[in-house]
Amino acid sequence: MKRAKTNETSTALDRSPASSPPIPLLGPQRSLAARLVDQCRHSRVFRSRRFGRQAVKDAVTWLLRSPLRLASAVGRGLLAALRAWRRWVRVQDYRDAIEQAEKLAEKFVEIRALTLYRWRVTGITAVAATFLLLMAHVIAAPLAMWGAVGASLIALAVAGRRKEGATGRTPALGGPRTLAWTMDPQVLVDAFRDAKLIGRDESLRLVERATHTGGGWSITVDLPATRKAADVIKHRDALASALAVDEVQLVAERVRGRGGHAGRVFLWVADVDPYSGPPFSSPLVRAESWDAWRPVPFGRDARRRKVDLPLVWTSLLVGAIPRQGKTMAVRLAAAGFILDAFARLYVFDGKGGKDWRAAEAVAHRFVCGDDQADAEAVRDGLVELVAEVQSRYARMAELDDETCPESKITPQLSRDPAQRMPITAVIFDEVQVFLDNPTKVAIGERGTTLGEYIADMLAYLARKGPAAGIIVVLATQRPDSQTIPSRLRSVLGTRFALRVMDWRDSNIVLGDQMNTRGYDASTLLPSHKGVGILRPDGETDAGADAVALTVRTFYLTNAEWRAICVRGRLLREIAGTLSGYAAGEDTTRAVDSADVAGALSAGPVSWSAERLPEPLGAVVEFLGEELRPGGRRFVPTAELTDALDVEPSVFARQMGELGCRPTRHYVPEGDGVRRVRGYLTAEIRDAVARVRSGEISSTGDDADGAA
């Protein structure tokens, strides 16, 4: 993900903390003098004007706050002293012991005498102290009396000072606690301890002191050795709670690259909800044209940094419950292609509303609706695209090394009309409408449903299309495993999850285990329209920065969207690239469907779990594309039983009945290897083939009766 940096939001990742050795924040064993010397030696206050200004601000704040802090410490000290005196005068220890022994009645006179005696001592001490003070005032100088009062106040302030490591939400931290950590790093350390991100006897090291940037406070810290930044990101909610801010206000990032390491964390706490306020307008509204090879402006992150989405070489899956902003997100991606006169668009809208009507003006193929005829038109469009991918690979193989160095599309190839390989975007809104189509069809010798066939072709396009310049963009409001089969999901590189119902749906869009890594789209707020978690494609440069990030998409009004489509048509008319549906030719290219069936089965086999007995069906569904020959060789039993949530002994027995026997195999673990029980994928494939051929019945018995 390329993030453009605005002036007001310098990124932590770009800083070079290597130039600033960490300053110990709190070292229990270090003396104050040693810490001061250290601070001065490493301080950038003397080297950087920005840090100098911040230090002066901090010092002034500290000075202004100190009378208040002294007064509250004296107040606490006075309270503590009064409590101690009250216990003493009431002979509380003795009284408690007697009460425990149930002898209060017997000892009542004795306690009362002792209490009266202590009251007398208190009175005499108070009178004597007052007399001595007055004498000092009269005989010596007023200074002596004020000196004595000052000493008493200091003693009370020391007694009432905040102790290091004090836990819990003390009333003093209520409300302004959100910002207390910017003044007093001890509060930040306490928050890390309370959130159980560091131990009670551990501390943090300050890499960059707290500064106010881009509508929030940022700080970079080093965790104690062996603690991981990934865990801070994972438990961001706990840290937000400890800092008393809403979790949407807290951004935690691992500092990577030069100067970064696995234990260095950048924190940013927004002053207010960063996703509230008016939506951001897309820069594409003002763009005359766009180059589809450039990452398209997609939105802004919490710190308002621009997030661009590379689309060439990848594919995109957008998932969310209704009315969260899927169509908007897909329109943004589409706008980048529409404004490139050399790009071609296939638009398939399963919703059938007017959201995509304006795209008719530029689309090479356009289908809008959920009728059988629409599903068949989508099928024909995809058949044409599968054939197009095959043809492009065949043609690229014929080109010389200079024109096509890597059997991959290049910007020059995609814009050369003679080569006929334009960047082609295949855009689906509400793709589940087509994937769920139950009509039976025969593909080659295989019987399947139209929905399955469409899924197979989409999986093929997402897998083989990007290198040939064909990009698949899918949006669905049902991101469940039934609707988007794993063989299709696993080949969609970039994922964007707006709010979904639960963490399972979130993981289906973003990838397995993403909730345990701190990315769960079900925790997004309903009021945050257009806010989602973006997981960039690991294959693109974008994937290097962060596993995922929360983005608020840009906003296009309907009028702006229509204007973009009109501009796209004009650009095509000028360049002479208007084609297909938009140019008034609405017939798909005649393609021999046997060729397509051949292409689908010559590629990785489509492993469908349909009509397979359990647990084989679930295993096939879980492994998806990994099951194909040349994919994974071995799957540990523990991985399968965990993923399918089944009892290991029952699982082993049922797999045995289907002819799959576990074996032992070495798997990598850490730096070494470990021998574990599991299944060879060849055995699983064999079992699938035997069930399909009827050799094993779908109840799990061998057709010939043998178990």
Ligand SMILES: Nc1ncnc2c1ncn2[C@@H]1O[C@H](COP(=O)(O)OP(=O)(O)OP(=O)(O)O)[C@@H](O)[C@H]1O
């Ligand atoms: N980035 C954004 N900023 C502000 N509002 C947005 C943003 N994106 C979408 N919205 C608003 O959210 C609402 C739903 O948007 P959209 O139609 O894109 O959602 P959807 O998920 O496609 O809905 P459906 O499932 O009904 O098709 C619209 O009112 C839209 O204006």
